[in-house]
Amino acid sequence: MKAIQYHRFGGPEVLEYVELPDPEPGPDEVLIETTAIGVNFPDIRERLGVYNRADTRVGGVTLPQVGGLQVVGHVVRSGSAAHDYLLGRKVMALMANGAYAQRAVARADMLVELADDADDVAMASVACQGVTAYLALRVCTTLRRGESVLVHGAAGGVGSLAVQIARMLGAGMIIGTASSDDKRAFALSLGADHAIGYDYPRWPETVLHYTEGKGVDVILETIGGEVFDQNFTCLGMLGRCIVIGSTQGPGEALAPRRLMAKAQTLTGVYLPAFFQRPDMIQRALHFLRDGIAQGMIRPTVAARLPLSRTADAHAMLERREARGVIVLDPRA
Structure with missing residues (x-):
């Protein structure tokens, strides 16, 4: 061969x-x-x-x-x-x-x-990136119907699928970030309600504006660098931040006590770790297959x-x- x-x-x-x-x-x-x-x-x-x-x-x-x-x-x-x-x-x-x-x-x-x-x-x-997005939204946290989610890198491989999966799961508001007007337009075409630039210094204020000051319920973090720390400015009460990657480096260490003020949760996804849980991999693959067949995932x-x-x-x-x-x- x-x-x-x-x-x-x-x-x-x-x-x-x-x-x-x-x-x-x-x-x-x-x-x-x-x-x-x-x-x-x-x-x-x-x-x-x-x-x-x-x-x-x-x-x-x-x-x-x-x-x-x-x-x-x-x-x-x-x-x-x-x-x-x-x-x-x-x-x-x-x-x-x-x-x-x-x-x-x-x-x-x-x-x-x-x-x-x-x-x-x-x-x-879709398998690698789609399974990662699914695990982030359904295993590492459970995105509930009506909740808001911020997807960093929403025009990328994982992010673009995460936007569509979040819509399938009934998210109340999806905010995507991307680095250019073209990519932000793409995120909107996939189902994001709003698209903003994570390189804009005051982007967390925009997220707070869209959520009427409450902050988002779930953040899918793929950027790292200073963006990682900025996430907690616009993560709401009982909010969950799931780290998927860090394209700009890991950023500053987070003081664990910072999570206590709003009872927030920080977790992460590393796909190979789930190879010891093939039941979860199977569940994700079935979800992706059916979502594509139904035209809900493009x-x-x-x-x-x-x-x-x-x-x-x-x-x-x-x-x-x-x-x-x-x-x-x-x-x-």
Whole structure:
């Protein structure tokens, strides 16, 4: 089979288009002949070796590595008779690595069956980012009907899906932040009620204005830096702040006692930690599949490239040229 592999950390140039033997599924795994493969920013961080630094505390990468976290395809082999019922079925799967290949192994408890007429490209674009957004809103907190939510980076991969999921869950008000007029318009088109710039120094005052001084009930934090601290200016009583990322760095440490004044909660999401809770992964995948099928979640696919051009896909993401997910075609 053809696959994308790297033997050393570095830029997109370390990605090699190579011939490899088919991987063998273990007892609780299946082998998928892939039809569409999603590219995510964590793939880039793995390629750069960021996760192999002690200060990240998020695990490492064993070289050589076939990267990639999500695929759509058909099951062609099962590791045990218990999963033979999946043979020939179209599935969407989330995995720790190995997606950048014409055949990939996935755990049987971290995939969901798809209808034969499901859009492979659309489904391949949502697993990693969509599951993250779902876990933030339904597991790390429970967004209740009528509550307000502030989604930072609302035009990004996780943020754009979080806006749509929040709308599906009945949010009373959705405020999105983004760094440009174009991105803010995009967030509004997805269902946000308001869109503001997080780089505007007094943006928390705008949030307080929209919420009539109460502040928001839930914040999905992806920015970090000084924005992290500013969040607590506009987080309401019993508000919950869920940290998903920090594109501008971690920011200043938060004094825990600061949470006491309004009985607020601070928590975080790191997707691989949930691999030990496949029931939650399955729940999220089912939600995404059904939301797309019902037209309530509209995946944003920035580009579709052949598997052989994975390095180009990584370069586009690093240059921030892609609005949405890039999907690889392993058959092109």
